[in-house]
Amino acid sequence: MKALVIGSGGREHTLAWSLLQSPRITEVFCVPGNGGTARLPHCRNLAMAPNDFEGIARFALVNNLELVVVGPEQPLAEGIADYLQDQGLKVFGPCQAGAQIEASKAWAKALMTEARIPTAQAEVFDTESAALAYLEQQGVPIVVKANGLAAGKGVTVAHTLAEAVEAVTEVFSGKFGEADSQVVIEDFMTGxxxxxxxxxxxxxxxxxxxxxxxxxxxxxxxxxxxxxxxxxxxxxxxxxxxxxxxxxxxxxxxxxxxxxxxxxxxxxxxxxxxxxxxxxxxxxxxxxxxxxxxxxxxxxxxxxxxxxxxxxxxxxxxxxLELQWKPGAAACVVVAAEGYPDRYPKGMEIVGLDAAAETGALVFQAGTRLKGDSVVADGGRVLGVTGLGDTVEAAIANAYAAIDKICFENMYYRRDIGYRVKDGV
The missing domain is CATH 3.30.470.20 (ATP-grasp fold, B domain)
Incomplete structure (x- = not known):
């Protein structure tokens, strides 16, 4: 059985790897994939864009692919699942109407209200002036969210009024592209x-x-x-x-x-x-x-x-179906390029990937590409190093032990992943 995974990040490398653990999966194709999926046995990258619905459908039909898995939110919001299903393909991922639950925070808030799902009180604004007036009225701390898709970077937890104002201004300035048409401002939650x-x-x-x-x-x-x-x-x-x-x-x-x-x-x-x-x-x-x-x-x-x-x-x-789980725990530590989530360098050669894998860790690549026989950094979040262990603490320790084997110029990672478990918080 052959499958296709759409996307290019660490999530998609993990999806391709996980599918290949199944005895029924013989080959996985990735659109477009990354340096990690390119090196994964029985996996092949395809030089197509995730929004090339017609090209993806044609390839899947010609090659008798039995499963298409959509990784990122953007193509789902654009209706890729609907399109591919209309071509007779089996697609894992919600329809465009369902993807609104992520593509529009205002839509999601309305659905939660209708469903009586517990969430923070929020207001939606179409203009910057109305949003700024509301901030003055509510005070801080407060949470400012771009309404649409912003690659995980459209949320600001503001602890000062200046931070909140800057966040609103950024949303309406066009920083987040199509996400800038509305802003959602909601109460700050703790926990x-x-x-x-x-x-x-x-x-x-x-x-x-x-x-x-x-x-x-x-x-x-x-x-x-x-x-x-x-x-x-x-x-x-x-x-x-x-x-x-x-x-x-x-x-x-x-x-x-x-x-x-x-x-x-x-x-x-x-x-x-x-x-x-x-x-x-x-x-x-x-x-x-x-x-x-x-x-x-x-x-x-x-x-x-x-x-x-x-x-x-x-x-x-x-x-x-009753899901079965392996015993133990897992911890993933992201290794990023210095400067992320703002401007960051690219093109740095990554060494030590095989040595890290030899520790027993799983090294999932995200912002990488192949350059000859080398793997180089090509994004903000470059790697996700996953350690396994009998406990969360052991898994965390194993992830960091593997990271010690990896090196590239300007690499950055947090050294406190899982600190709440380790500190008993």
Whole structure:
């Protein structure tokens, strides 16, 4: 069985690797892939763009591909799943209507209100002047979000009024492209964040192992938000009782409300949560795809073949599948280029990848490309190094031991991933 993965990041390298662990998958193609997928056995990169719907469909049909997996949110928001399904292909990823749950934070907030899903109070503004007036009225701390897709960088947690004003001004200035038409301003929530990625066939929704992401660039969760600097799974904050509450108060109401709107949502529904000091789960945001870098921590622990899970979602048979998990834990530490999430250099040769893998870690490449026989940095987040262990602490230690083998000029990574577990916070 042959599959195709759309995307070029660490998440897509992980998806391709995970699919190839299945005895049924013989070959995986990546559009466009990266330096890591290019070196993955039985995997081949295709020089096509993720928005080349016609070209992707033609290749998949001519080569009898039985599964197409859409990694990033942008092509889902543009309707790639609808297009490929209309060509008779099996696609793991929600339709364009369902992808609005990530593509529009205002739309998602309205859905949460309708579904009575717990979340922060928020207001949506179409003009900069109205948004700034609201900031003056509400005060800080407060959270400012670009309404549309901004590659994980459109959220500002403002602790001063000046920061909040700057964030609003940036949104309406066009910094985030199409994301700048509206701004969502919501109440600041405190607590521990957690990521629950769930798979669904539109009727049944099943959570994967809960993870905790580290969004901020700096240690101690300081500095601007990024696409994610590391993650680990499972996270102790998501106890069995808390997972049961998320299932009944968040995941099932979300799918039921989507269905009531006539949306047949099949794929991943990712709930970014805040567990408040009072022990209440509240939704920070929904995403319509696998998280990055949560995927790099969660999928290595999945015992059930990934293609089995995806095909059950596509075929409406998820209720008949019980997910199996490997014992232990996993932790992914992102190695970035210095300067990320702002300007950063490219083209630095990366050495030590094989030595890192020899430690037992999984090195998932993100912003990389091949240059002759070498792998060079080609993005902000360059690598995701995943350590495995009997405990979260052991997995974290193994990830950092592998990073010690890797070197490239201007490399940067946080040294405190999983600090809440290590410090008992």
């Amino acid at each position: 521990q964040e957690a990521s629950v990625l769930a798979v669904t066939d539109g009727q049944t929704i099943v959570p994967l192992m809960p993870a905790q992401d580290h969004k901020a660039i700096g240690e101690g969760d300081t500095g601007p938000n990024t696409g994610g600097m590391g993650a680990y799974a499972p996270t102790p904050v998501m106890t069995p009782d808390m997972m049961a509450r998320v299932q009944s108060e968040v995941l099932e109401p979300a799918i039921a409300t989507l269905r009531s709107r006539g949306i047949d949502y099949r794929g991943v529904l990712y709930a970014g949560l805040m567990i408040t000091p009072a022990g209440e789960p509240k939704v920070v945001e929904f995403n319509c795809r696998f998280g990055d870098p949560e995927t790099q921590a969660v999928l290595p622990l999945l015992e059930t073949p990934l293609d089995t899970v995806m095909l059950a979602c596509i075929g409406g048979q998820l209720d008949a």
